[in-house]
Amino acid sequence: xxxxxxxxxxxxxxxxxxxxxxxxxxxxxxxxxxxxxxxxxxxxxxxxxxxxxxxxxxxxxxxxxxxxxxxxxxxxxxxxxxxxxxxxxxxxxxxxxxxxxxxxxxxxxxxxxxxxxxxxxxxxxxxxxxxxxxxxxxxxxxxxxxxxxxxxxxxxxxxxxxxxxxxxxxxxxxxxxxxxxxxxxxxxxxxxxxxxx
Amino acid sequence: xxxxxxxxxxxxxxxxxxxxxxxxxxxxxxxxxxxxxxxxxxxxxxxxxxxxxxxxxxxxxxxxxxxxxxxxxxxxxxxxxxxxxxxxxxxxxxxxxxxxxxxxxxxxxxxxxxxxxxxxxxxxxxxxxxxxxxxxxxxxxxxxxxxxxxxxxxxxxxxxxxxxxxxxxxxxxxxxxxxxxxxxxxxxxxxxxxxxx
DNA sequence: AGATTCGTGTTGGATAAGCAACAAAGGAGA
DNA sequence: TCTCCTTTGTTGCTTATCCAACACGAATCT
Numbered sequence: 001x002x003x004x005x006x007x008x009x010x011x012x013x014x015x016x017x018x019x020x021x022x023x024x025x026x027x028x029x030x031x032x033x034x035x036x037x038x039x040x041x042x043x044x045x046x047x048x049x050x051x052x053x054x055x056x057x058x059x060x061x062x063x064x065x066x067x068x069x070x071x072x073x074x075x076x077x078x079x080x081x082x083x084x085x086x087x088x089x090x091x092x093x094x095x096x097x098x099x100x101x102x103x104x105x106x107x108x109x110x111x112x113x114x115x116x117x118x119x120x121x122x123x124x125x126x127x128x129x130x131x132x133x134x135x136x137x138x139x140x141x142x143x144x145x146x147x148x149x150x151x152x153x154x155x156x157x158x159x160x161x162x163x164x165x166x167x168x169x170x171x172x173x174x175x176x177x178x179x180x181x182x183x184x185x186x187x188x189x190x191x192x193x194x195x196x197x
Numbered sequence: 198x199x200x201x202x203x204x205x206x207x208x209x210x211x212x213x214x215x216x217x218x219x220x221x222x223x224x225x226x227x228x229x230x231x232x233x234x235x236x237x238x239x240x241x242x243x244x245x246x247x248x249x250x251x252x253x254x255x256x257x258x259x260x261x262x263x264x265x266x267x268x269x270x271x272x273x274x275x276x277x278x279x280x281x282x283x284x285x286x287x288x289x290x291x292x293x294x295x296x297x298x299x300x301x302x303x304x305x306x307x308x309x310x311x312x313x314x315x316x317x318x319x320x321x322x323x324x325x326x327x328x329x330x331x332x333x334x335x336x337x338x339x340x341x342x343x344x345x346x347x348x349x350x351x352x353x354x355x356x357x358x359x360x361x362x363x364x365x366x367x368x369x370x371x372x373x374x375x376x377x378x379x380x381x382x383x384x385x386x387x388x389x390x391x392x393x394x
Numbered sequence: 395a396g397a398t399t400c401g402t403g404t405t406g407g408a409t410a411a412g413c414a415a416c417a418a419a420g421g422a423g424a
Numbered sequence: 425t426c427t428c429c430t431t432t433g434t435t436g437c438t439t440a441t442c443c444a445a446c447a448c449g450a451a452t453c454t
Contacts, residue, residue, distance in 0.1 A: 009254050013410065016442050017214070039401060046212050048441050055403065211410050211441060236431065247412050252433065398453075405446080411440070419432080424425100 021047040021055060023071070026064055031109060035065065035117050061118065069106070069124040076102055077132065087136035092185060096177035099129065099161040103174070107165055122158065130154040133188070140190065153187040160184075207293040216254060218244040220268070223261055228306065232262065232314050259317060270299055284333035289382060294373035296326065296358040301370070304362055319355065327351040330385070337387065348353065350384040357381075 006148050025047035029038050040061055046050045056103035058064045076098050077083045083090055106121050160183070171179075222244035226235050237258055241248045242368055255261045273295050274280045303318050330347035358378075361373050368376075 002397090011427055012412070012440070013247070017245070018441075041401070048214070050210070052443080060403085069422080100395090121442080209410070209442070215411075237433090238431070248432090250432080253410080257433085283414055385413075396454090398451100401448105401450080402448080402450100403446105406444100408442080408449105410439105410441075413437090414435105416435080417433095419430100421430080422428085424427085 009194055015057070016042075017048055018053060021049050022057065022064065024070060030068075035061075035114055050053040060114070065117070065120055067123050069121050070128060073102055073125055073128050077128070083132065086139055087188075087190065089181065089185065091136075092188070093181050094176045095129070095132070096154060096161070096180065096184060097173045099125065099157055100164050100173040100176060102162045103158075122162075126154055126158050129157055137188070149188050154175060154182050154185050156184050212254070213327050215246055216264075218246055219251060219254065219261065220265060222246075223265060226310055227265075232258075235367075254392055260340065262314070262317055264319050266303070266318050267325060270322055270325050273299055274325070280329065284385075284387065286378065287334075290374045290378050291353055292326070292329070293358070293377065293381060294355055294370045296322065296341060297361055297370040297373060300355075300358045301362040308314070318353075326354055335383070346385050350381050352379050353384050372386070 016196065022043060026038070028046065029042055033042075038061065040051060040054055043064070044054050044122050045059070058067070074083060077095075080094055080098060082091060082095055082098065095172050103121075107118075133153055134146050137144075137146040137150055160176075160180050164170055164173070170176070219240060219253055221241050223235070225243065226239055230239075235258065237248060237251055240258070240261070241251050255264070271280060274292075277291055277295060279292055279295065299322065300318075302377070304315075327347050330350055330351060331343050334341075334343040357373075357377050361367055367373070
């Protein structure tokens with residue numbers, strides 16, 4: 001129980017169902033209420049799942065939100081086939097664009113500014129970016145300080161996306177990503193010989 | 198388990214879920230395949246439910262079909278608020294019309310003529326009609342041979358609907374129901390003093 | 395202050411669902 | 425005929441979910 005590991009293939013159908021029901025209910029509730037006003041009871045009632053069962057899967061509603069954010073962001077990555085591919089200028093640009101749009105979207109749908117909410121989003125999104133970048137780097141040049149380069153780029157990307165999302169008259173995400181691509185690529189410090197496009 | 202009783206309020210959420218999943222999968226399969234070609238495995242695989250669980254709820258796929266038909270027909274009755282109302286000329290007419298449309302619909306969606314399929318539909322539909330008519334009669338005049346009058350009317354309604362559905366250029370179900378209303382009302386033999394509209 | 399209400403986590407025991415394995419029956423093909 | 429394969433029901437055991445109950449804290453009301 002309480003599994004949050006990214007890859008879990010053969011999962012008991014019951015837990016798959018239960019988590020899907022809980023996430024679905026939570027997803028429906030999020031646009032209706034502030035996150036802080038959503039109770040565990042609300043969620044389990046709508047999901048038609050016992051409240052005790054909720055706690056068998058998530059320690060509290062914050063953990064549920066984390067999983068929800070992570071899933072949603074991964075879904076965006078999958079939509080652009082970024083989750084299982086290699087490093088390239090174009091893919092990096094697409095990643096930056098995706099982060100921008102996701103941050104903007106989640107800010108628009110979080111009614112009032114909730115500190116807890118924002119920092120959870122940030123944490124999960126950064127985690128996903130970092131994981132993806134480390135994967136990309138490992139494919140190119142295994143063992144060459146992947147961690148640090150990925151960290152630098154991750155923070156740069158998230159920071160830039162947040163800054164962009166706060167601007168009043170902002171340019172399209174795609175253009176912005178293009179513009180700052182060089183900065184982030186610098187953080188990654190890819191050897192010229194390895195560039196694929 | 199194996200409950201087929203019409204009214205079951207507080208049902209374990211797990212069995213509710215399981216039956217809904219099985220019925221949903223079955224409903225998806227029905228338009229895709231002949232009934233005889235649908236295996237229990239097909240159903241449980243699509244429903245993501247264990248095969249043994251299927252047999253905990255239904256003795257075989259025929260029982261599943263029965264429940265499916267009964268539910269579908271009751272849904273049609275509910276749509277016209279016929280399931281919880283009183284006897285009246287207008288309601289009886291609506292009932293006849295509903296049966297006509299349901300029989301026609303189910304014949305259209307049963308690809309080839311399957312004997313088993315048809316007789317199951319007939320049995321379940323008649324059961325629903327009978328139950329409803331007995332309810333109506335009991336409200337008016339408790340204990341006055343409700344059973345026999347309901348039986349006569351039930352068979353008359355179903356037979357008429359079947360006959361109508363087999364005609365090549367058939368009139369609208371509503372007109373037909375209007376036309377034969379008198380025949381069926383005769384079977385019911387409602388005292389004039391009790392008529393409400 | 396005391397009482398009431400509501401949400402939270404947690405527990406123990408009951409029950410449904412999952413799973414792997416089995417015997418039996420039928421169909422398809424050599 | 426024989427084998428091979430699929431589907432069917434069934435069984436014993438494991439695991440997840442349900443349910444009612446509890447103790448605790450926080451807010452609200454009198």
